[in-house]
Amino acid sequence: MELERESRSAAHWTAEQYAQALPAGSQQPRPERIAWVAEEGLEGQPRVASKAAEIMAFLIARRIDLEWELENVVVAARVRRRGLGSLLIKNLVQDAGRLPRATIFLEVRESNRAARALYEGLGFEETGARKNYYANPLEDAILYRLNVH
Numbered sequence: 001m002e003l004e005r006e007s008r009s010a011a012h013w014t015a016e017q018y019a020q021a022l023p024a025g026s027q028q029p030r031p032e033r034i035a036w037v038a039e040e041g042l043e044g045q046p047r048v049a050s051k052a053a054e055i056m057a058f059l060i061a062r063r064i065d066l067e068w069e070l071e072n073v074v075v076a077a078r079v080r081r082r083g084l085g086s087l088l089i090k091n092l093v094q095d096a097g098r099l100p101r102a103t104i105f106l107e108v109r110e111s112n113r114a115a116r117a118l119y120e121g122l123g124f125e126e127t128g129a130r131k132n133y134y135a136n137p138l139e140d141a142i143l144y145r146l147n148v149h
Contacts, residue, residue, distance in 0.1 A: 032063040036091055038075075038084045059088040061104075068096050070106035073115075085118055093122070093148060102148040107141035109134055119144050 038057040057075040061068050070092065075085045096102040107130060108115050120126075124144040133141035 033060065034062075034092070034095065035060045036088050038088060040079075057084040057088060059085075059092060061092050063096070066099050066102050068092065068102065068104040070104055080114070085115075086122065089118070089122055093146065096148045100149060104146045104148065106144050107133065108144065110140045110142050116142065116144075122146070 036059045037055055040054045040056050055076075056079045057073070059073045060071045062071060063069075070089070073085055073088060092104065096104055104124075106119065106124070108119065110129070124146045126142060127145045128143045130141040130143065132138050
C-alpha cells in the first residue's frame, strides 16, 4: 500500500479493499482476480516474481467471463519509464489471451498522460469517459478497451 500511496494518480484502495479483493483461503466463488508484482532483484535489475525485497510495481485485474478489468497498476516513481508497467500489462494481455474473444477494460484519470500513452502504445482504444469519476481531485475517467483476439 505504501507504493500505491506514493502515486498520486493511482486508484487508492484501503487495506480492507485489498483484503476483500485478494482474500486468502476463501472458499466462496468469486470473479477470478490476479495480482502481479515486480520486485527489484539483488543485482538491481527489475524482475517479475522474484524473491527480492523491494516492490517496484504491481498490477491487479479481475475477470468475469471473457472480460478483464485492469483495476490498478502502480509503478514506483524512481523506476518509471523503464518498462515495468508495460511488462505487467503485457503479462495480463498474454494471460487474457488464453480465452477466445477476451477483452480488457480500464479507466484512467484524464490528466494521467503517461498512463494513457502507455495504454495507447499497447493497443488500447479510447471508448468514452465517465464524468467526475475520480475524487481528490475531482476528475473525469477516460475509458479504454483492448480486444485481445
